[in-house]
Amino acid sequence: MARQSKIKKARITKKEMKKAEKVCDISKAWLDTNVKNTWCPGCPNFLILDAFKRAICELATSGQKKKEELVVVTDIGCNAKIYDYVSLSGINALHGRILPLAFGIKAGNPNLKPVCFGGDGGTYNEGLSHFLNACRYNMDMTLIVHNNQVFSLTAGQASTVTEQGFVEKTHPFGVKEKPFNPIALALEAGVSFVARVSALDIMEMKRVMQEAIMHKGFAFIEILQPCIVFHNNSDFLRTSTYKINEMDFENALKEARKWNYSQEGKAGLGIFFRKQDRTFEQKNLEWKLRNKIKIIS
Amino acid sequence: MRFNILIGGRAGQGINELANILSRALGKAGFYVFNYRDYGSLITGGHNFNILCISDKKIGSFDYKYDVVLALNKETLEIHRQNFHKNTTFIINFNENRENFIFLNANKDKTENMAFATALFKILGLEKDYLLDEVKKRFAGKSMLEKDIEVIEHFYSKDFDKEIKVNHEKTSKVVLNGAEGTAKGAVISGVDVYFAYPMTPATTLLNFLAKEQDKIFFAYTFEDEISCANAGVGASFSGNRAMIGTSGGGFDLMTEALSLQGMTELPLVVYLAQRPGPSTGVPTYTGQNDLLVACFGGHGEFSRVVIAPGNAKECIEKTNEAFYLAEKFGVTSIILTDKHLVESDFSFNEFKLKEIKIPERKLKPGMPGILFRRSSYEHDSDWNNAEDAKNVKESFEKRLEKQKMLEKEAKKFEMYKIYGKGKDLIIGWGSTKGAILDALDSLDARFLQILYMSPFPKEISGFIKNARTVFIVENNATSQLSKLVAQNTGFIIEDRNKILKFDGRPFIPQEIIDELKKRGVK
Numbered sequence: 102m103a104r105q106s107k108i109k110k111a112r113i114t115k116k117e118m119k120k121a122e123k124v125c126d127i128s129k130a131w132l133d134t135n136v137k138n139t140w141c142p143g144c145p146n147f148l149i150l151d152a153f154k155r156a157i158c159e160l161a162t163s164g165q166k167k168k169e170e171l172v173v174v175t176d177i178g179c180n181a182k183i184y185d186y187v188s189l190s191g192i193n194a195l196h197g198r199i200l201p202l203a204f205g206i207k208a209g210n211p212n213l214k215p216v217c218f219g220g221d222g223g224t225y226n227e228g229l230s231h232f233l234n235a236c237r238y239n240m241d242m243t244l245i246v247h248n249n250q251v252f253s254l255t256a257g258q259a260s261t262v263t264e265q266g267f268v269e270k271t272h273p274f275g276v277k278e279k280p281f282n283p284i285a286l287a288l289e290a291g292v293s294f295v296a297r298v299s300a301l302d303i304m305e306m307k308r309v310m311q312e313a314i315m316h317k318g319f320a321f322i323e324i325l326q327p328c329i330v331f332h333n334n335s336d337f338l339r340t341s342t343y344k345i346n347e348m349d350f351e352n353a354l355k356e357a358r359k360w361n362y363s364q365e366g367k368a369g370l371g372i373f374f375r376k377q378d379r380t381f382e383q384k385n386l387e388w389k390l391r392n393k394i395k396i397i398s
Numbered sequence: 399m400r401f402n403i404l405i406g407g408r409a410g411q412g413i414n415e416l417a418n419i420l421s422r423a424l425g426k427a428g429f430y431v432f433n434y435r436d437y438g439s440l441i442t443g444g445h446n447f448n449i450l451c452i453s454d455k456k457i458g459s460f461d462y463k464y465d466v467v468l469a470l471n472k473e474t475l476e477i478h479r480q481n482f483h484k485n486t487t488f489i490i491n492f493n494e495n496r497e498n499f500i501f502l503n504a505n506k507d508k509t510e511n512m513a514f515a516t517a518l519f520k521i522l523g524l525e526k527d528y529l530l531d532e533v534k535k536r537f538a539g540k541s542m543l544e545k546d547i548e549v550i551e552h553f554y555s556k557d558f559d560k561e562i563k564v565n566h567e568k569t570s571k572v573v574l575n576g577a578e579g580t581a582k583g584a585v586i587s588g589v590d591v592y593f594a595y596p597m598t599p600a601t602t603l604l605n606f607l608a609k610e611q612d613k614i615f616f617a618y619t620f621e622d623e624i625s626c627a628n629a630g631v632g633a634s635f636s637g638n639r640a641m642i643g644t645s646g647g648g649f650d651l652m653t654e655a656l657s658l659q660g661m662t663e664l665p666l667v668v669y670l671a672q673r674p675g676p677s678t679g680v681p682t683y684t685g686q687n688d689l690l691v692a693c694f695g696g697h698g699e700f701s702r703v704v705i706a707p708g709n710a711k712e713c714i715e716k717t718n719e720a721f722y723l724a725e726k727f728g729v730t731s732i733i734l735t736d737k738h739l740v741e742s743d744f745s746f747n748e749f750k751l752k753e754i755k756i757p758e759r760k761l762k763p764g765m766p767g768i769l770f771r772r773s774s775y776e777h778d779s780d781w782n783n784a785e786d787a788k789n790v791k792e793s794f795e796k797r798l799e800k801q802k803m804l805e806k807e808a809k810k811f812e813m814y815k816i817y818g819k820g821k822d823l824i825i826g827w828g829s830t831k832g833a834i835l836d837a838l839d840s841l842d843a844r845f846l847q848i849l850y851m852s853p854f855p856k857e858i859s860g861f862i863k864n865a866r867t868v869f870i871v872e873n874n875a876t877s878q879l880s881k882l883v884a885q886n887t888g889f890i891i892e893d894r895n896k897i898l899k900f901d902g903r904p905f906i907p908q909e910i911i912d913e914l915k916k917r918g919v920k
Contacts, residue, residue, distance in 0.1 A: 134782070136782050136783075167766075169763070169764055169765065169766055169767070169768065170764060172635075172636075172763050172770075174632075177774070182783075184771075184773065184783070185782055185783055188769065189769070190763040190764075190768070190769055190770040190771060191771050191772075192632075192635055192662065192771070192772045192773065192774075193772070193773040193774050193775055193783065194628070194631075194658065194774055195628065195654060195655070195658050195774055198624065198625075198628040198654075198655070198658075200625075201620060201624065201625035201626075201627075201628035201629045201632065202628045202629065202631060202632035202635070203632060204620060204625065204628075204629045204632060205591070205593070205628065205629030205630055205631060205632020205633035205634070205635070205636070205640070206632040206633065206635055206636045206763075207632075207636075208591055208616050208618065208629065208632075208633055209590060209591055209616075209632065209633035209634075209635070209636035209637065209638040209640070210636035210637060210638070210762075210763070210764060212764055213636055213763060213764050230621055230622065230625075231621065231625055234620070234621040234625070385616070
């Protein structure tokens with residue numbers, strides 16, 4: 102059973118930000134760009150970017166992953182701006198279509214490792230069928246979803262994971278439908294790595310990102326993130342989460358169902374489930390070897 | 399001399415397979431052949447038929463007057479009754495004793511079709527080896543092969559008391575359909591990936607390419623057309639020659655990704671096999687109603703190539719050119735075909751292919767020290783997203799400049815073809831080519847076949863100016879090509895000179911001759 106303990110309050114102070122910047126100094130030469138950052142001041146996206154840079158920097162300096170193997174594939178929305186803020190090969194794709202684009206990259210060159218950044222709108226609204234099929238294909242790639250439970254760049258509309266009762270301009274009487282549970286969906290669709298983290302915890306994000314990137318197969322990380330303008334659930338994330346440990350499939354599914362993406366109850370954070378399964382590329386390669394087909398690389 | 403063979407029966411009886419075997423075997427024997435396929439949108443039952451035309455002269459069309467009928471069921475005789483003449487010979491496998499009827503008395507199992515094929519070969523007085531070779535090639539390694547050979551030997555030794563003499567050349571012909579041609583073109587162009595979602599009539603190409611996966615890297619069906627198109631752009635991003643394929647409905651879904659291609663400038667080849675729309679339309683029949691969506695589909699303004707081959711050999715050549723232009727200029731190349739082109743068999747004398755060398759990519763992601771970046775946003779020259787007015791304007795100009803470069807480069811290739819002699823001019827494109835060419839023998843007119851729809855060969859205005867009357871022949875209801883002609887040459891083709899057919903069926907030469915003669919062509 103999962104050990105449940107509340108995570109520490111993860112309020113990010115100016116001091117902490119400064120400290121984080123210092124640690125990241127080594128990474129600056131590697132991954133920084135000189136494009137002007139246009140995220141809102143104080144947006145947790147800065148923390149996600151920081152965690153990502155640290156994760157890559159450590160993987161690269163320790164020789165676990167080469168920088169040029171990575172390809173950043175980004176959606177449309179605030180999350181997607183990360184394309185401009187890390188100095189890696191990448192493509193800023195269409196809304197909802199990051200996963201199919203990454204399928205093509207991977208099918209075309211299995212040596213590349215796509216790391217896809219999407220939002221809840223792109224992944225759970227526009228691209229839901231791609232998301233479910235990505236879990237089924239199990240290609241060796243990583244999906245990081247910035248889930249702030251709202252469309253932010255278009256000014257605050259509800260997505261398919263917004264809690265019931267949320268009021269905004271297109272839902273003046275509140276959202277009536279229940280939100281999707283993406284962790285449960287991913288598990289049912291056969292995902293081989295699934296984790297949920299809070300955007301307020303840089304070090305945990307970094308750790309999980311590294312685990313995900315080093316996982317052989319499709320790895321899905323959902324980052325619960327406040328949109329400080331349109332959907333500010335910072336207090337919920339600070340007080341109502343607990344850490345979970347990896348578990349087997351059935352327990353992971355039970356754990357996933359404990360929280361329904363409302364702003365009530367408690368949300369478990371950590372790696373839910375991981376298994377080693379044959380990847381899409383491996384299956385294709387085996388098929389070719391079995392049929393004695395010439396392999397072009 | 400043309401000789402028309404009808405092969406009819408229930409769906410599921412292997413009508414098309416039988417016609418394919420016969421067309422290739424007869425081609426080997428020295429006939430020019432044309433094999434038209436007609437089938438409904440169902441799996442078993444219904445009525446399917448093929449019309450196989452053979453001749454000692456080049457042919458590119460079929461006719462509804464049948465000289466021999468291979469009736470795999472009784473219904474065939476009912477349905478096509480009005481197209482028989484007094485000398486029509488019937489080959490049947492149900493007991494009916496009438497004049498001109500040849501009763502095979504073959505086993506009603508999977509080998510039945512071979513009995514039909516053999517009987518046809520026998521009454522045409524052809525050597526059985528052509529048939530045996532084709533069957534052996536096609537069913538190599540399959541358990542049926544031995545039984546099939548037995549049946550062929552048995553029925554060839556029978557005497558059917560009937561002989562029909564049809565002239566043919568001695569040299570073997572190459573027989574292939576448009577989908578095979580496109581597959582060949584893609585393979586010689588070094589295609590690395592082909593992504594498609596099943597949709598008639600585009601699926602035939604997927605079948606061919608999936609079979610040839612020893613030559614190409616990967617053919618796959620993702621969850622939908624949107625996914626296939628985006629994956630195509632993705633594969634191109636990682637440095638591959640990527641091709642995607644679909645028919646009209648799927649193309650609508652793919653246009654969003656074409657627009658992405660326009661912005662990211664990653665080379666992409668699209669295979670678009672038309673069928674009559676709108677919407678689901680008439681799925682298993684033919685039409686030329688997606689010309690304008692191929693030329694203009696996708697939001698925003700960007701350069702593209704649209705090429706419409708007119709027979710299977712042109713499918714090979716033009717697919718090769720499509721890959722070349724896509725790679726050289728980082729554009730989308732659309733190969734525009736239709737059901738009549740991709741599922742009909744064409745025949746040619748042995749030919750040598752002129753392969754165009756396609757430029758290799760210099761930069762790919764994964765190369766050490768290389769940052770390979772692309773964006774769907776407007777961007778600066780380093781592919782950083784940038785929205786300032788000066789940059790937006792300059793980037794636009796850079797992308798649209800390609801259309802001019804394309805116009806220049808495409809002149810190296812045949813962008814149009816002109817046939818025949820006469821005062822009047824017939825304009826056509828794509829799969830109508832065969833029927834128009836066959837009709838041309840009886841007409842005092844020239845035929846202008848337009849192959850490049852974008853960039854458009856503006857120099858055709860010379861032919862238009864010199865013609866007494868300009869006619870257009872199209873398999874659609876609104877004459878889409880005449881709109882392109884008007885846009886590019888300023889010449890407006892009069893409505894009464896538009897010969898349009900939009901019942902899902904291809905033209906036969908006689909229809910074109912009749913329509914043109916009505917309008918005063920000699």
